[in-house]
Structure formats: structure tokens, C-alpha cells
Amino acid sequence: MEKKKINIIVDGKEYQVTEGKSILESCREIGIKIPTLCYLKDISQNASCGICVVEVKGARTLVRSCISKATEGINITTHSAAINIARKTNLELLLANHPKDCLICERNGNCELQDLSALLGIKETPFERTKPVPKIDNSSLSLIRNPDKCILCGRCIAVCADVQTVYAIDFAGRGLKSKVSTYLDQGLGNVACTNCGQCALVCPTAAIIERDESKEIMADIYDDNKIVIVQTAPAIRVGIGEAMGMGEGELVTGKMVAALRKLGFSKVFDTDFAADLTIMEEGFELISRIKNKGTLPMITSCSPGWIKFIEHFFPKSLSHLSTCKSPQQMFGAVAKTYYAEKLNVDPRKIVVVSIMPCTAKKFECKRPEMKSAFHYWKEKLNLPEKDSFFDVDYVLTTRELARMFKVTGVDFSNLPEEDFDHPLGISTGAGVIFGATGGVMEAAVRTAYEVITGKPLEKIELNVLRGFEGIKEAELDLNGTKLKVAVAHTLKNARVLLEQIEEGTSPYAFIEVMTCPGGCLGGGGQPIPTTWAIRQKRSDSLYKEDRLKPIRKSHENPAIKAIYDDFLKEPLGHVSHELLHTDYIERGIY
Amino acid sequence: MSTSYQLKRADFIFKNENDWEDVLRKSISRPPNELINELISSELKGRGGAGFPTGLKWKVTSEEVNDVKYVICNADEGEPGTFKDREILSRVPFKVLTAIAICGHVIGARTGYIYLRGEYFFLQNELNKAINEFEYYCKEIKFDFKIKIFMGSGAYICGEETALFESMEGKRGEPRNKPPYPSSFGYMGKPTVINNVETLAHTYTIFKYGSKRFYDLGVQYSRGSKLFSVSGDTPKPGIYELELGMSLADFVEEFGDDDTKAVQVGGASGFLVPRKRFAETNIGFQGKLVGISLPTGGSMMLFNSSRSMFNVLDNYLNFFAEESCGQCTPCRVGCQQLLKGIKAVKRGEKNAQYLDKMLKLAETMQFTAKCGLGQSVGNSFSSIVENFREEMIY
Numbered sequence: 007m008e009k010k011k012i013n014i015i016v017d018g019k020e021y022q023v024t025e026g027k028s029i030l031e032s033c034r035e036i037g038i039k040i041p042t043l044c045y046l047k048d049i050s051q052n053a054s055c056g057i058c059v060v061e062v063k064g065a066r067t068l069v070r071s072c073i074s075k076a077t078e079g080i081n082i083t084t085h086s087a088a089i090n091i092a093r094k095t096n097l098e099l100l101l102a103n104h105p106k107d108c109l110i111c112e113r114n115g116n117c118e119l120q121d122l123s124a125l126l127g128i129k130e131t132p133f134e135r136t137k138p139v140p141k142i143d144n145s146s147l148s149l150i151r152n153p154d155k156c157i158l159c160g161r162c163i164a165v166c167a168d169v170q171t172v173y174a175i176d177f178a179g180r181g182l183k184s185k186v187s188t189y190l191d192q193g194l195g196n197v198a199c200t201n202c203g204q205c206a207l208v209c210p211t212a213a214i215i216e217r218d219e220s221k222e223i224m225a226d227i228y229d230d231n232k233i234v235i236v237q238t239a240p241a242i243r244v245g246i247g248e249a250m251g252m253g254e255g256e257l258v259t260g261k262m263v264a265a266l267r268k269l270g271f272s273k274v275f276d277t278d279f280a281a282d283l284t285i286m287e288e289g290f291e292l293i294s295r296i297k298n299k300g301t302l303p304m305i306t307s308c309s310p311g312w313i314k315f316i317e318h319f320f321p322k323s324l325s326h327l328s329t330c331k332s333p334q335q336m337f338g339a340v341a342k343t344y345y346a347e348k349l350n351v352d353p354r355k356i357v358v359v360s361i362m363p364c365t366a367k368k369f370e371c372k373r374p375e376m377k378s379a380f381h382y383w384k385e386k387l388n389l390p391e392k393d394s395f396f397d398v399d400y401v402l403t404t405r406e407l408a409r410m411f412k413v414t415g416v417d418f419s420n421l422p423e424e425d426f427d428h429p430l431g432i433s434t435g436a437g438v439i440f441g442a443t444g445g446v447m448e449a450a451v452r453t454a455y456e457v458i459t460g461k462p463l464e465k466i467e468l469n470v471l472r473g474f475e476g477i478k479e480a481e482l483d484l485n486g487t488k489l490k491v492a493v494a495h496t497l498k499n500a501r502v503l504l505e506q507i508e509e510g511t512s513p514y515a516f517i518e519v520m521t522c523p524g525g526c527l528g529g530g531g532q533p534i535p536t537t538w539a540i541r542q543k544r545s546d547s548l549y550k551e552d553r554l555k556p557i558r559k560s561h562e563n564p565a566i567k568a569i570y571d572d573f574l575k576e577p578l579g580h581v582s583h584e585l586l587h588t589d590y591i592e593r594g595i596y
Numbered sequence: 597m598s599t600s601y602q603l604k605r606a607d608f609i610f611k612n613e614n615d616w617e618d619v620l621r622k623s624i625s626r627p628p629n630e631l632i633n634e635l636i637s638s639e640l641k642g643r644g645g646a647g648f649p650t651g652l653k654w655k656v657t658s659e660e661v662n663d664v665k666y667v668i669c670n671a672d673e674g675e676p677g678t679f680k681d682r683e684i685l686s687r688v689p690f691k692v693l694t695a696i697a698i699c700g701h702v703i704g705a706r707t708g709y710i711y712l713r714g715e716y717f718f719l720q721n722e723l724n725k726a727i728n729e730f731e732y733y734c735k736e737i738k739f740d741f742k743i744k745i746f747m748g749s750g751a752y753i754c755g756e757e758t759a760l761f762e763s764m765e766g767k768r769g770e771p772r773n774k775p776p777y778p779s780s781f782g783y784m785g786k787p788t789v790i791n792n793v794e795t796l797a798h799t800y801t802i803f804k805y806g807s808k809r810f811y812d813l814g815v816q817y818s819r820g821s822k823l824f825s826v827s828g829d830t831p832k833p834g835i836y837e838l839e840l841g842m843s844l845a846d847f848v849e850e851f852g853d854d855d856t857k858a859v860q861v862g863g864a865s866g867f868l869v870p871r872k873r874f875a876e877t878n879i880g881f882q883g884k885l886v887g888i889s890l891p892t893g894g895s896m897m898l899f900n901s902s903r904s905m906f907n908v909l910d911n912y913l914n915f916f917a918e919e920s921c922g923q924c925t926p927c928r929v930g931c932q933q934l935l936k937g938i939k940a941v942k943r944g945e946k947n948a949q950y951l952d953k954m955l956k957l958a959e960t961m962q963f964t965a966k967c968g969l970g971q972s973v974g975n976s977f978s979s980i981v982e983n984f985r986e987e988m989i990y
Contacts, residue, residue: 051773052923053773053924053966054923054924054925054966055924055925056924056925056926056964056965056966059963059964067962067963067964067965067971068963068964070773070964070966073773075775088963091956091960092960092963092964095926095956095957095960096925096926096960096964099925099926099929099930099933099957100925100929102929102933103929132953133929133933134933134936134940136929136932136933136936137932157925158922158923158925158928176768177768177770177922177923179922180751180753180769180918180919180920180921180922181917181918181919181920181921181922181928181931181932182917182918182920182922182928182932183922184921184922184923184928
């Protein structure tokens, strides 16, 4: 249906635009650009920065175009001497308290404040600093907050509250003392923060960034006594390309593998292998829960932001979580046991690095219970407790990896494509689609259907579970047994499904939850910017790789068959239980 | 040139009338439209300082369709140099309570709130007693209306109506994006009339005596009387009810100490008028035909020649830098920069031309700050710097 049009005048010329939009969006529609800073479409319109101001005939003051509606007959001026001075002055005011250390800043070259300064032609900073240098908040294992670089745009607060319903951060203090803070100023690591990193993804400056661990990793790579192996999550292959100057969402699996080898990793493996393993364990867990009348609905446990969310906000519902570890943690446990045995090396020599689209994974790998491989070896090698090691040593986000590629001079876009190493690099299309919302569910159905019915699944692409709708649901027919399933992405939508569970009205048997908008492809560790249009392209690429894979069902993965035959024996078996399953903590909110 | 107007005292607000039961009973028996028309023809404008026509405010809120609406009496009297609302609430609380209830009758609200400034906690007990008595009477005449006190916590910004709602809702006191306006989306998202204490007290007068009695006071565009909080270098500080439209010269004649060099009209967020402009300045709303008109919430601070205008400005800016809610850039950082700037010039760290940069900044604040607070900082800054530039430098 055609939307109604209205007539507006912009800079003296008449235009027709769609009714109901802001002045800013109306001007964008007709190709007139108004500079913005705090505004972020669909996320935040705090209207605090004062950059997007325009003149509206008849208004007493300048008008913020981001929050003011374009109405029939409105007469707008988007640039004039007065407007230019106002915009420039407001930017100069922000710069007064912003450190001018762009050359050594993590966001150098990818900073909205820097870009705007160039755009508005800032040549001097006439105002002096008025606030003392605040303390850096490095209490979190995932995220670092540097309030000195904060321009109080409010985007992080908006995304935390409105998209995730976590409310970990908010404005505190007034006037000079205004700042973004956490509950009682305790720091992100000590409050109910899920580490999802969406705040870092929307931050226009470097006020919130991922905890950078690339230095430690490079040191290990250069250490001959260590075997540094890497796993890459599904969503990296559709994100790293754009961070290296290629097209948005471009599928670059082969180049990524080649680049990681160039960087010096001794083996390049695929988290998709572990995703297939997850499907086996989780699929059988679901079947077992249905058969044995266990707790239903069962909810996926791959997304560590989601895990911490339910631990904080819905601790009573923890029994609904699948006990399966996430693919990253399954990989780490398998790498330091099964693979170490294959190599016949001391597991303490192996360093497992994960490349993840995710900041919460940094926290996940440091959870005290994630030392399964150590416990596996403890008695065999008579290891003392002080030698304990984590299954996964480091997690790097897509952004950090891009920085490492750049530092080491990897000519990414010109690299010839290479394949993952065996055996932990062998995967199926089912593992690939873990990176998109609905993917885990689709992958699980591909396997569960065949295991339960014993018949091959005719149509393996479940379109009903694809796409970016907040909550998707479907009813599956497994040999006469009807199963209702649901898929949610963002914690706001997860909250809806959890509230149903706590009220006892949830109609589902199985639920997939992904923390970030769009699933992992929109994760908090992905390249900036990440918009809905970019998420769509990344999603398209993931499903493309699925189509290109010769094997598309987890249980048909030969490497998976091998690991069960040689090592794990059977899904939910004793070894699996020790290495691949975990438990959760009741955290509460305070 | 002095206008023909002479200083005229009025005595409505504090007149001890003891007839609130009659006024309430008679008013709520009249149809809402009639009361709205009464207000509109009185031309009463908001006495908090912004001067929005009160009748119009009640009218648009009454036209909103919603089962729940609210009346809020804004008693967050925070403007430096204003102390009239405190007196109204302690001396004639029943007039205000009656006006709140009549407003409820007009717009269709069953609950009224008094948002009481945090520092006015000492009024709370007496006010609650009055509310109890008032509600008892309402029950007697079968008029379903409740009034509650909500204590503020001391932030200046919470006198801004939308920040006040946020504060009442338990949130951080920050102005909301407008539109929507309170008439459609106020406290708890419901249609809300929010009026200053004094405005409500005037509606009492209007409903009791009719609009003409009020309209006959004052001058064109600035009808009625107004309370003035007179302070500073004056032999008779205090609260005075005067007709609007007086010239500042007449005012200084009456209240000055023969050495008045400037008057700050409207508190820290108002304008400083130097002696040479007393005659051409009138106290009232914009639109008067002759001279300059200054609207005001009623704060009149007189300064004589012993005062340093630098110190006065320094004091205001400290106040604003502290009280800015911190939301929008121009106000949050602008206030700090103005404060830092005048100090730097005074100390000789910046040259006098830096004041011009500061005046430009003040102008940007007036044009781009999000709410009245930030927009009005430039009022006092520019009027003081422009008129007493040498005092800023030497």
C-alpha cells in the first residue's frame, strides 16, 4: 500500500515525502544530508547532542531534526550561517572534554566523532577541558569502559534498555558530573550485565570497547613451546571481510582461513564442527527430555549473553536451559583432550584461541566451570591444582582479529582461498547457520527429525525459522508427534518467552534464544557499523554457504561420527557428560 | 520615557476569604466549558514565568479522551530569588486546593498532585492537614477528588514540567522530547494539566469574582495581578501583589534604595536590566506595544553600586553548571564553559575578545538547548556581559 505523501519545503525547494517521518528521515529520503551524532536509527533518539539542528519557519529556536516530525507545508532550512555556527559550537563543546588522542585510539579511522569533526571542518578547539579525567572501568572480562571518551549520546543506554531489557547502564549525576554508570558505580563486571556488547557496537567513539587480548595471543604465537590453534565462529566468515575493506556481509571463508594461517596459528579449525557436535548432544538431550518427561520447553544454551541474562533475571528457570556447553566451549574441551591425544602432546602446551562475533564469549571462557579438559587430565597426568587451565584460553572478536591482520600486514582481499584443517575443521551446513537467528533450531530439526523418525528429511530448508522477526514459531510433525518450537533473538524477546514459562503458559517444547539482534551475525564483537541492512547481507551469505556445503546435516558429518566412534562413544554418554555439558549459577540482580 | 502606568497594588491572593467551600461547590456545579471560557476571557497566563494561556491549557486537556487524567500543582519553586509559592501554600492553601479540584472537574481528572520542592518539607504537615480537611469536605458534597503531595528531591530542573513528570515517575529528572505535550501525554503518559501554584491561586480569584475583575487589572497582553518576590538591595524586601505592566522605573522608585544600578528580572534565568533601561522596560508578557516587555516568574533582585556584577554572574553560572541536568550538550558543557570563560577573562588568562566568543556560545545555547533551563542561561549571561562588560574584565 502506498504511504501518504506530504509537501514540504527544504532550503527553498518543494518536495514530496512520506508522511509520518522525522525531519531528518524525510530529508534523507530526498537525498539531503543533515549531520547527526547521537541519533541512531531505530535505536536512539536522545536528541542530546544538538548537531542535527535545522531552522523551521515560525519556530522560536532551532529544531532538532531527529525528533521533530515533518508536517504538511513545513518550511525547513538545513544550512545557514546560524545553523553552521550552532552545530560547530556544540561539537566544539563536546570536543572540549574529549581526549584528542585519535592516533592511539582503538577507534581511529572508525569513529563518528572524528568523522563529524572532519565533516564540520573543525580546525581548532576553542574551549578548554572542564572535567577531571574519570577512571577507566575494566571490571568486566568482556568490555572496557573509558568514560573520558564518552560524549553522553545515550545510545548504549538505549540499546541496553530497549533492545536487551538489561538496564545495566544508565545516566547518573547531573551537570558536570553527568556520566554513564552502573548500579552504585560498581563497574560492568560487578552488575547484572550480560556482556552482549551491543553497547560497544553502537558507541560512536571508543568509550565502550571489547577487552583487547591480541597482544597476549601474538606472544603465544611467537612462543615455539606452544601450539596455538584457532577456531572461528560461523559469523566471522561473513563479518571479517567488511572489516578488511571488502563488501558488507561478503562470504570470505577461504581467505579468512588463509589469513589466520599467515598470522601464525598452527591449525585453523572451525567452530562449525563443534556446532555439529552441539546438535548431536542437544538433539539427544531434547529427545531424552521428551521421552522421560523432563523439563520442557528446553532452551538452547549457545549464546553466553543469554546464559548470563537468565542467570541474573530468571534464575528459577535455569532447569529449562540445555545442559550443553556452547560450541566454543565444546571445541575447547575437545581440542585439549581428544585432539591433544591425537597429537600426543601435553595439553598444557595447547593454546586455544576463539574468533567470535561476541564479547560475551570472553566472559564465558573464563567461567570457573570451563576447565573440563584440566579435570580430564588431572589424574591421568597427576597435575597439581595450580596448573589448572581453561578449555579456551582467549577469545578475540571480529574487530580485534581485523586489527591483528592489519598489524601483521595480511593482504586480506588478495589472499588465495584455503581450507580448514582436519579433523576439527570439518563441518556441515547445519553448523554454518548457527550464526543466524533460527539457525540452531533449523540445524537441530534436520538431525532430530531423522533420528526420531528414521526417515530422511525431504525439505531441509525451514524458511519459517529464517528472517529477522523478533519471535518466530513453528509446529513440527515428527512421526505424528507434534512439537511446537520458538526462536527468539534479542533479550527483550527472550524475556517474553521466559515470562510465558514462569506463568506456565508456554506452549513450546524447544526454544532457541540468541542474545544479539539477528543472531551471532549481529553480535557485539562484529564490525562497526552493524545495521539491519548489513545483518541481512551477512545472513544471506551464511545461508549461501549452507547451500554450498556437500553435507548439510550434523549427524552426517564424518568427523563427528569419528569422534563418537573413537572417543565420546555416544551422545549424552559419560565422556560427553564430563566434557560437553555444564551447569549454571543463580546470580540474581544485585 | 516613562509610561503612563503607575505602580498599582492589588490584594487578591493573600486576602483571607474563608469561602473556599462556596467557591468549590458553586464552581463544580458549573459546566466545564463555562469555566474554561471564564479563564480564557480573563486572559490569565501562566505565572511560573513562561506565560502560556491557562484557559487554553485546560481546554486542550479537557478535550483529550482518556479515563485517567491528572492535575498537578507545580510547587517546585526553585528559581533563585523566588519565594512566593511557599507563602501561598502556607497562608492560603485552600485556595490552591480548591483550584486544583476545580481543574479536575473541568478536565475530568480525579487525582491532583502537589509537587512540593524538596526544601519545603516544613510545609508538608500543615499542607497535609489542609488536604485532609479539604478531602473531608469533598466527600461531604460527594465530589470524588483526591489530592496528594509528592516531595521533590531538590533538583532545579524538576521544575520543568516534563522533568517533573519523570521525577514523579521515579526516573531521572530530565526534560522529555516535545511533542508530545503534557496536555496529551503528561504524568504516567496521561493527559495532564500542570500549573504553577500562583496560577492556580489566580483561577480561584477568577472563578469567585468572574473574569472581568481580573481582566480589568494590568495592561493589554498582560492582564491581572502578579506576585513579586522582591529581594536584594531594597529597604523593603518581601512579597507584593502588583498589577502587571508597570515600568521598571516605577518599580525601582518604590523599592529601590536610591542607588539601584540594575535589577535582575525573573531570577537567574531572567534578564538583568541596567539603570539606563529602567524607563523603557515594562514587566509583563511579550507583545506590549511600547518599550521592552519582560515576562517573569516574579523574582525581582535589586543591585546597588556596591555590587560586583562579575560576582553576580559568577554566582548564577555556578548555579546553572550545577543544576543543568546534563542531558544536552549545549547546556551541560555550555554552562561550564561560560563559567570557566568569565573567570579566565577576569584573571587575564584570556583576552577581552574571548567574551565575544562566550556571547556566541550563549546564543547557541539559546537556540539549541533542549529545554527552558539551557535556553535561558544566555538571558542573564548576555544581559550582564553586554551591559557590564568592563566589570567582567577589570
